[in-house]
Amino acid sequence: RLFVYHHHMDPIDFSLYLVTDRSLLPVGKTLAQVVEQALVGGVTVVQIREKTADTAEFLQIARESKELCDRYKVPLIINDRIDIALAVGARGVHLGQTDMPIDIARKLMPQGTIIGISCNTVDEVRAAREAKADYVGLGAVWDTQTKKLTSSPIGVRGLGTMLEALDGSNVRAVAIGGIKSSNLAHLLHGSISRTEHWLDGVAVVSDIVASPDPERAARRLKSILDAGRKAA
Ligand code: TZP
């Protein structure tokens, strides 16, 4: 295909952002089952994050996820792999600090692609803003068993400071790391009250993926988000 057209120009609802991890799946469940249950439960974005799959396997998982996300009209984001994102027509890519730089990813991906980047420090947030990321993933907020952290969790205060570095920009922000239905209300209350830049959403892995009932887990998180929004 020679022409890049402007699809997907509608804004993304980042409020409940599912990030996958197959290593956390309960015995006997497939990733596709969990993703679909989470979609039924109301997740608003799905990111496929694969740390062990080879290319063929990643592609297969991405294809399957794209079909599911399309069915529920939820955008699909691929972690790290621009080639896989392109191959399945994903809505975006999520980059780490040592992945493809944002400006190059922007040149490689079609217009309208969402590019997000993980940030752990205020300097990284400023750089992401400078590079015109569409959104940043801020964290880890709290300790997590899902990813081996290379620096201490930023906490709710650290999150607030990073959000302030986005004031006056249109870069969206999601928090990640240790977020569960048991602590989400606390996060919503603490991080957004002292800054003009609001969190656009929360990214969750284990609270949904490792749950015996991902649909219920997603619903629970969503109702806390809705209550937080009404209180604001
Ligand atoms: N990046 C920072 S923390 C994290 C990632 C991918 C993992 C978060 O997983 P969980 O299970 O929601 O704590």
Ligand code: MG
């Ligand atoms: Mg990466």
